[in-house]
Amino acid sequence: MKTQDVIKMFDEYVIGNYSRLPRAIVRGKGSYIFDADGNQILDMFPGWAVSGIGHCHPKVVKAIQKQAEMLLHMDNTFYTEAQGKLAKLLSERAFGGKTFFCNSGAEANEAALKLARIHTPKGKYKYITAIGSFHGRTFGAMTATAQPKKFEHFQPVVPGFVYVPFNDIVALEKAFDDEVAAVLIEPIQGEGGINVATPEYMKAIRRLCDKNQAMMILDEVQTGMGRTGKWFGYQDYDVVPDIITLAKALGGGAAIGAMMAKPEVAASLVPGTHASTFGGNCIACAAGIAVIEAIEEENLLENASKMGKYASDKLNQLKSKHTVIDHVRGKGLMIGIQLKQPGAQIVADCLKEGLRINCTQDTVVRFMPSMTVTKIEIDKAVEILDNVLGRMNL
Numbered sequence: 001m002k003t004q005d006v007i008k009m010f011d012e013y014v015i016g017n018y019s020r021l022p023r024a025i026v027r028g029k030g031s032y033i034f035d036a037d038g039n040q041i042l043d044m045f046p047g048w049a050v051s052g053i054g055h056c057h058p059k060v061v062k063a064i065q066k067q068a069e070m071l072l073h074m075d076n077t078f079y080t081e082a083q084g085k086l087a088k089l090l091s092e093r094a095f096g097g098k099t100f101f102c103n104s105g106a107e108a109n110e111a112a113l114k115l116a117r118i119h120t121p122k123g124k125y126k127y128i129t130a131i132g133s134f135h136g137r138t139f140g141a142m143t144a145t146a147q148p149k150k151f152e153h154f155q156p157v158v159p160g161f162v163y164v165p166f167n168d169i170v171a172l173e174k175a176f177d178d179e180v181a182a183v184l185i186e187p188i189q190g191e192g193g194i195n196v197a198t199p200e201y202m203k204a205i206r207r208l209c210d211k212n213q214a215m216m217i218l219d220e221v222q223t224g225m226g227r228t229g230k231w232f233g234y235q236d237y238d239v240v241p242d243i244i245t246l247a248k249a250l251g252g253g254a255a256i257g258a259m260m261a262k263p264e265v266a267a268s269l270v271p272g273t274h275a276s277t278f279g280g281n282c283i284a285c286a287a288g289i290a291v292i293e294a295i296e297e298e299n300l301l302e303n304a305s306k307m308g309k310y311a312s313d314k315l316n317q318l319k320s321k322h323t324v325i326d327h328v329r330g331k332g333l334m335i336g337i338q339l340k341q342p343g344a345q346i347v348a349d350c351l352k353e354g355l356r357i358n359c360t361q362d363t364v365v366r367f368m369p370s371m372t373v374t375k376i377e378i379d380k381a382v383e384i385l386d387n388v389l390g391r392m393n394l
């Protein structure tokens with residue numbers, strides 16, 4: 001089937017809740033995807049950060065194949081080695097936490113919100129989240145997402161959420177009272193436009209949570225698994241959270257979510273309080289193990305730091321040529337280009353030239369390549385962006 005045939009099928013049978021780019025993709029390899037009409041596209045936003053170590057990483061593909069022949073799925077009535085091993089690998093790379101597995105970022109955040117209420121003293125039920133955050137689309141995660149546009153059609157939403165401006169310590173102090181169970185925050189707001197938390201802010205969250213017996217929950221769904229150059233975004237700060245949530249890059253393309261909590265906190269999630277049928281299934285966990293092994297064997301944390309710096313420098317050079325660029329910000333391979341005007345047309349034009357990037361919050365172009373990205377690929381991407389901006393006379 002060609003792209004047009006696939007689009008026709010979607011128009012008739014698939015619910016239209018996404019605005020999609022007009023290509024049907026059939027194959028992916030590393031930093032490249034290939035569409036149904038034979039075009040090759042350089043992907044600088046692979047899978048919205050899901051394909052964190054590139055499309056179809058051979059180690060992940062092999063692990064899935066091997067697991068598929070043994071056991072596709074086993075329910076949580078039993079034990080499986082893959083789930084235990086992935087939890088161990090995560091624990092060793094974070095704060096010695098214990099993990100609950102689910103299937104998505106939203107579900108990981110739901111688990112964290114529930115754990116905070118069950119673990120903290122009775123009467124604590126409120127959650128503080130930051131304006132511009134994104135935590136997912138289920139009712140709890142949607143209400144946590146402090147962007148009122150996202151839930152205007154879905155009132156009444158879940159009670160108990162309090163919103164504060166991001167990186168504002170005074171507002172955070174004011175928002176705290178005896179009823180706060182948790183603060184939920186992204187170390188770097190992704191959908192919110194690549195807004196990096198300040199070290200002082202992270203420390204203030206930790207201090208206020210300790211003082212008020214509340215949980216510090218970090219949503220690492222986008223920052224996690226190496227994108228920032230560390231395993232987890234919080235490791236760039238002098239704080240240890242009580243709970244982190246993961247998804248996206250964790251499965252290297254397989255659907256998986258995870259919530260890791262300090263052991264003494266995790267202990268509150270006893271049988272009957274929470275569950276997920278597919279959570280921690282064999283295929284997803286085998287993929288997750290392969291992702292962690294690949295990151296280590298191929299030094300991808302280091303590559304993320306190095307290539308992140310290289311890409312930021314190159315994008316900063318574009319700033320002097322194109323006045324539409326206000327500034328470049330971010331950390332590691334989580335880079336935002338703040339424009340002075342909307343960026344949707346730039347994204348569409350880049351795609352026509354064979355480059356896939358993303359635009360969020362109207363005016364922030366997101367550049368989040370795979371951790372396996374090379375200088376040559378970055379050069380190519382920046383060249384295409386440079387040409388597109390030049391042609392648009394921006």
Ligand SMILES: *Cc1c(COP(=O)(O)O)cnc(C)c1O
Pocket residue numbers: 103104105106107134135136137186190191219220221222223247248
């Ligand atoms: C993508 C994302 C989510 C939601 O993940 P889903 O798998 O789509 O439910 C939550 N938090 C952050 C920070 C994200 O980037």
